Amino acid sequence: MFAVFRDLIRYNIEFAIGLMLVSVVVIFASLSFFSPVDPSLIYTTIPDQPPSWQYWFGTNSRGQDMFWQLSTALRNSLTFGIIVAVISRVISITVGLLSGYVGGWVDRGLMFVNDIFVAVPIFPVLVLFYFVLRNNMDSLTLALIMACFGWPFDARLIRSVALGLKHREFTRHAVFAGMSTRKVLLEEHLPYVMPIVFATFMNNMLWSIGLEVTLAVLGFTNINNPTIGTVLYWANSHSAMVVGVWWWIVIPVILIVMTFIGLFLLAMSMNEYIDPRSRLRRMGA
Amino acid sequence: MTEDLLKVDGLKAYYQMNYFGIEREVRAVDDITMTIRKNEIYGIAGESSSGKTSFIKVLAAAIRPPMRIIAGSVKYDFKGLSVDVADASPEQIEAIRWRHLSYIMQGSMSVLNPVRRIGKTFEDFAMRPLGLSGAAYRERVLNHLERLKLRPDVLRAYPHELSGGMRQRVTIGLATVCHPEFVIADEPTTALDVVVQKEVLGLIREIQQDMGSSVVFVTHDMSVHANMTDRVGIIYAGRLVEEGPTRQMFFAPKHPYTAHLVASLPRIGDTTQRPALEGRPPSLANPPSGCRFHPRCPLAIDKCKAEVPPLMTVANDHRSACWRWQDVEPLVAPQKAVMA
């Protein structure tokens, strides 16, 4: 396993860059555990200070140290992304494996539901949820809602793999031996599906954090909970660009872009590595 | 003496790969020298991963990286138009493609573009080499289809609307409509049932006689070679190990490998047990020293491990690459009925 990683880092530049970016971001986010200030407090320091040796990322108009603020914000955003990704993976694996393996009416029904979820545009629905729940919508609720929309794409992918596995010899042997469906799915098929799950995990994180940032910037989430999006929201509401507090906007944006590109490169290079045809293409062509 | 249509001289074509820091060289075609004459059917036999597919890909000017021609020449001579595939410019190769040199590929379903009508595919392939257009072109194509016993409305169909046999006939038609002098048939009957196989083989033979072209027929099925070919060449581990007139090869093989191949054909009424060859075909990335067959050969001696046997003329038009060719005996008594 480690040999795979080592090879990837050495020869696949996208993976290397992606890993580096994500590591930087994760390390920065975990610094928030050691934060000397409580990030939810405001006016703890002098406001509107540009980046300096004392305040590495400057301070914002609300009197918060941007460094610690962003560290906590990143941590919250990443945690949010991971939660959504985990929950939606569980749903998509269950639906995909079941649908592909059992087939028949179960398959048709599940895929029908799947297509419906794919077609409904999520943004208006999320906005609607916010409109209705207002301040009662905390991160966890939002995460749950987004997980409910994040599984369809990948469920279909997993289903097509499951369809292929159904007709393989080892599946037939297992069934003959009396293995229950649940056992077959969990112990025999799941390992085949894991590489796809891993790649889609990161894509899903990208998607959910992106959506969360968008909602937050518009002020449609719990704005007192520091995430990257809410930081931008406050920056906007204090007209940061106009006032000249450019670091309040530029630094979070740079962090966001780094996180996203990093995750994306990781997902893409893993995908390419897994697909044997693309591996062949890299071989001295 | 008939003129030679194709002269292959000292051809070496390797796969050279460099992946994750590991370099690897697979010697798919390792020093082959042979000729193909006009108006003959030449069979190429060999098991899977013997390098025969790579060899004919070189002949068809169809190799791409990571496979490269390392040495040697592949010279065609079409009525004065000479082209060395190993050395030619893309324009020269374009000039001979399809018009003089064509290819019948394995697997009839996947060689036809699924989203394109057959007629359009014919246009793509044949219009330019034929140099015809409009009514003249149409007439030519329709005549050809008739010869293949295909109805004209096949041109309006999509590949998935035709049966397997029809598709194979379309593929043969596609390859022969320009009346090329040299046709490479790559396992055209593998994966077809015997009835269709007979039909397809008959078709190929008819067209060959009609056009007077040379056909290189690649298959691992020895009975097809017995039936169709004038001469046979046996390829083992990237090398040509024996070559000669088909009858002679079957009745008096002069290489142990050929003897085993020929003996593998079942005969009605014959219940003798045949000895199987031990071991398996060597890896082309790391082939054995000397004669590549020596680990499996029942006649192997020390010389075979040390020195590579060259192709030596052992009879009229018959060559063999074996130090002990004189000691090779057929394993089973050849039956006349096979050569019907």
Add this chain to the structure above:
Amino acid sequence: MHGYLLFVARRALLMLAVIFAGVSLTFLVTHLSPINPVEAALGRMTARSVSNPEAIVAMRAALTELYGVEAPIWSQYINFWTRLVQGDLGPSLLAFPTPAMTLVMRAMPWTVTLLTVATLITFVIGNLMGGLAGYNQNNKFLKAFGIVAIAIQPVPYYIVAFVLLIIFGFLWPVLPISGGFAMNVTPGMNWPYVSSVLQHAILPAMSLVLVGFGGWFLGMRALVSNVVTEDYVTYAELAGVQRSTIVGGYVMRNALVPQLTALAMALGGVFSGTVITEQVFNYPGLGSLLIDAVNAGDYSLVLAVSTVSVTAVAIAIFIVDLLHPLLDPRIRAE
């Protein structure tokens, strides 16, 4: 032909199911609210401006009748559908007493045009460049393109729009960054209006194209790299078929088939992206309308925009689905 009709019927059924599910979802969500919409609406209205008591009473009566909050939930549901089918979702609070639907219909053309134009450009150019990149793996220019695509693709719509806003709003103000058209032109079929509309559409469209482009490019490049190894492509190259024919008719045509499916699946996301981008540039489409409605607590308007969004996307997906058999003759026969 029979196969085709069956195909159309199946997709139409799906479309209706989507609309039904989506609209029901919006209904359910709004009725989950612990707030009484009538009181909340009234509260917001009166907080804004002083209204005379009769007006308030009349409003309360109208709103109660409209929302039907006294009736049991299933009757509210039927009521909701009846009104929706008639296109009547009540008056908008923002622009009282204009019906919410009118506002939505006014904003629709802006969103639909922006969405259609941006999606077409992104799909065509993205797939074209991606296809060429997949076929000519060693072309330096296309490789560089690929890297740029990778860099922008994962960034959320909002951020890209925002960055463009900063660049063109503060650093290099050559393009208008707000509104659908300039204030001093009169709407109509005259050149100043049309040119103003076009100018104002450039930034939102550019933002959408930048984000969407990468996805199609990378997807098509990967697909083409695989299609190129297919037997029929190898055979055509072997036969010396003209390169342009191979790239167009053999490679791209086959690779586009799964891309069309991907387009249908992506429309929901693209719509969301359009809506978000509009907000950044204050473009008078459904996006801005939605945000304003939410901020003003305009219940009817939010409901109207949501239901129309779901319906519009479902119809768009259906139309894309109909294109499928044109591209892939194997579907026509099923």
